[in-house]
Amino acid sequence: MSADLSTVLLVDRHRGTLDQALEAVRTRAFWSPHPEHPKAYPDPDAGRAAFEALAGRRFALDQPGTDGWTGDERSPFGVELGVHYPHPDPDVLLPAMRAAMPVWRAAGPEARALVCLEIIARINERTHEFAHAVMHTSGQAFTMAFQAGGPHAQDRAVEAVTYAYIEQVRTPESAEWTKPQGKRDPIGLRKTFTAVPRGIGLVIGCNTFPTWNGYPGLFASLATGNAVLVKPHPRAVLPLALTVEIAREVLAEAGYPRDLVCLAVDHPGEGLAKTLALRPEIRLIDYTGSTAFGDWLEANARQAQVFTEKAGVNTVVIDSTGDYRGMLANLAFSLSLYSGQMCTTPQNLLIPRDGIATDQGDKTFDEVVADLAAAVDHLLGDDARANALLGALVNPDVKSRLDAAPGIGDVALASRAVTHPDFPDAVVRTPAIVKLDGAKTDDDSPYLSECFGPVSFAVAVDSTAGALELLRRTIRDKGAMTVAGYTTSAQVEQELEEVCFEECAQLSLNLTGGVYVNQTAAFSDFHGSGGNPAANSALCDGAFVANRFRVVEVRRPA
């Protein structure tokens, strides 16, 4: 291969990272190959300039089957991006992608992993540029866009590559099989085992976390030998377009067809994701978004393996605490971060109506809610800090839900508009907390539906046992990406665990410091459980990668 990126070079650059990642997912101790502090990345101005230079331009990718240009992203901070992307003709693009696959399959698991790690490393080098792209598509504040959209997303990408690699190499490339035949000569066979791809993977991106939620599926499919077509959310194209551009560049430098990774951006209202999802060439789909479309994909894209992360209702059970201030501060942060626009943000705070025991004495239901409201106020009292945490509302639907919140119940904390000094058009809002009575829960109870955005419900329950029952029902019927609990009782802790084991949800207990229920760390934490209605897969485990390829055995007489 006369490629610029030889395998020797790639091994030298990335095999060590792969080995460390293999060890990290085995021990699940803290590890990351990507520093998360912006200062660790040189030349922020160049990153900003690179981002700004993209505005109003055609984002040319030289893909086959481009039949026009499209795109009308507008930043939640009010900036018009005006980038135009190639619009695909699937009848030309998909066959070209399929044609690119045999040489990628033949490269084998290690070469594919190393090429993927090179792509991720190139992305990492441009983290400042990505941070602006993520900020101005998702509405995340800069620091969060930098971290969650940059190193944390890159971590999840490396994690997916690592799992894909493990899964493919657990079967050896070849084996000698010798079966004794008593006194006769043994029978011998020579066997080879080859990981073969499923086809083309379709990644359907989301508006809020284009890279963090998009990378695991993209890299899991690519590392297992598939081609990958990236269909971003129409309002969050740019970070994934940059990703596709870098992937194509690295593939070409390493001697592989760049059409292994392509971009598909649709015309407004075209519904390209639906069309693509049903194409016979598409054999894998990774989707993050609404339950309605996720369910549609699972029901209709029968020719594909479909990995979905949909809506859920996240619960916090508050039974008691030995660190009342810590609990309030921790929850206040969780409710505020990115204006609650995370699939992992707590929505329902279940609190016994008779109050809870704390290290600050017993607190009534109303006191707990008022103190939490005060903690949020305290956290967001300064506009600069509020802007740094909240970011902007990502779309008008979120604002509508927030505006409607006071009609649902007693407002314990009213949302407040915050002005952004740099972006006057940004819709920045602090979270609202609404008090509700959980005594008469029925299917129409507002807290039994996802209210995506900065609205949470403080639900008065009869007892902790009642909270656990409501938790169980919520997970079972609505799904949950996260569950949190606060208790000083070993008994309650065990009961909480039991509910989460039985209903299959990830549980965080007594978080009072600098770790928040809405954050998960790659290589250690699972994002979602894959076992309740919120998501049919978890990031990242064996099940996330094992069916993205198959093993073909060829056997011959030895």
Next chain:
Amino acid sequence: MSADLSTVLLVDRHRGTLDQALEAVRTRAFWSPHPEHPKAYPDPDAGRAAFEALAGRRFALDQPGTDGWTGDERSPFGVELGVHYPHPDPDVLLPAMRAAMPVWRAAGPEARALVCLEIIARINERTHEFAHAVMHTSGQAFTMAFQAGGPHAQDRAVEAVTYAYIEQVRTPESAEWTKPQGKRDPIGLRKTFTAVPRGIGLVIGCNTFPTWNGYPGLFASLATGNAVLVKPHPRAVLPLALTVEIAREVLAEAGYPRDLVCLAVDHPGEGLAKTLALRPEIRLIDYTGSTAFGDWLEANARQAQVFTEKAGVNTVVIDSTGDYRGMLANLAFSLSLYSGQMCTTPQNLLIPRDGIATDQGDKTFDEVVADLAAAVDHLLGDDARANALLGALVNPDVKSRLDAAPGIGDVALASRAVTHPDFPDAVVRTPAIVKLDGAKTDDDSPYLSECFGPVSFAVAVDSTAGALELLRRTIRDKGAMTVAGYTTSAQVEQELEEVCFEECAQLSLNLTGGVYVNQTAAFSDFHGSGGNPAANSALCDGAFVANRFRVVEVRRPA
């Protein structure tokens, strides 16, 4: 635990086997914990007597929710079994099975694996009894029923337990996670990871290989913490009823609820499998059988992970050979074994119409077909040997297809009825070979549908290239459990491999000795690829077990 089977005892008995199995699936060298020769198992008469003592009896299992008795198995060898099995009321049985699960979940992966291995060991001890039960439900000849229904099925069971164990322990039970915070104190979390089951697994058995095809799903689901409901084929209940009985016995002795494994036998025409498959408690389904019902399960049992092995069309590409006699003998055996009633039996023999080169000189198409017919005749010329290989036709549908074969094309080898000395009512038939022209293949071409049973088609193709194209089309449209090829050309060999890589099928090349395309060995060979329409899973790989459980993480401040 005051159980008879303590964990210490189980570790002592089976941990060594588990460790050897872990090594076997890693190297895929030959290994089996179960001798395959009947003489390795003591007291055949006791096994036969135990089988005979079951006839005409109620097979009591003491399951909850038994609302009557059912069963009307009649051996393909003509013997009325007359065993009656409990008929279940799912509204009582399924909740009881769910209630049994928490303690099994809490046992953890190793204890579950060891209990499963004890169940398999008890089954192994009764291999002679199982051999008769398999013979008189499947119609397999005794030796095959003994081997395929006994040690080979037990091997597949151990393999499934092994994969289930690997998958569950790749995430540690706990981890300490410490994230540096620059000059501040690091953040610490203590994390636990628990494999939790999906729910109840439903195993829908088949007529021809009740144990071999039933065990992988049964043991994969059980070893991952699920309860398992076994719904045998109405004509092949007994081997799985014995299995359920033994499993319940071992579970109870080990201190676990016996209702973790239950049997469901339906009344004639009741369609219980369909009812059960849609129950919300059923979260895993393992099915072997017709494409129609497999497709129905995949489309409708949306609440469950569905693992199917359906119909396929298996092809042999005959390009050339360096061992003409060996090839003919090998193929003759493959066509004859169990009267071709294996999902892995070759159906279409694609042979260039201009003939092939062999070590015995060039052979025309007609010569190859005639010589193959003669090889079958030679193999089955002696009635005793014919009976020992063929077994009985499993049901009247197979006989109908065989009777219809002469109407499809020129008969190159006519089927012959063989009388069984011990079972005069058995329908024993030698295979038929029908010659067809592959020049004008269309969707109605008879060789493009599965003709399950002792009928194969010798299809004249224009060239080896044409054979490869027809092979590709057959796998893509109809699926294939096996592909075989004979060639002396390195180029053709590579092209055959390429088709199998691209269409995802398992390939056996130039088999001329004592290994046959229709046989796969546990721990080394994959049965099916899971990547073409014949089956959506392979026995046994990571994908077969990874989604039978989920991991629930609980994290707390350290």
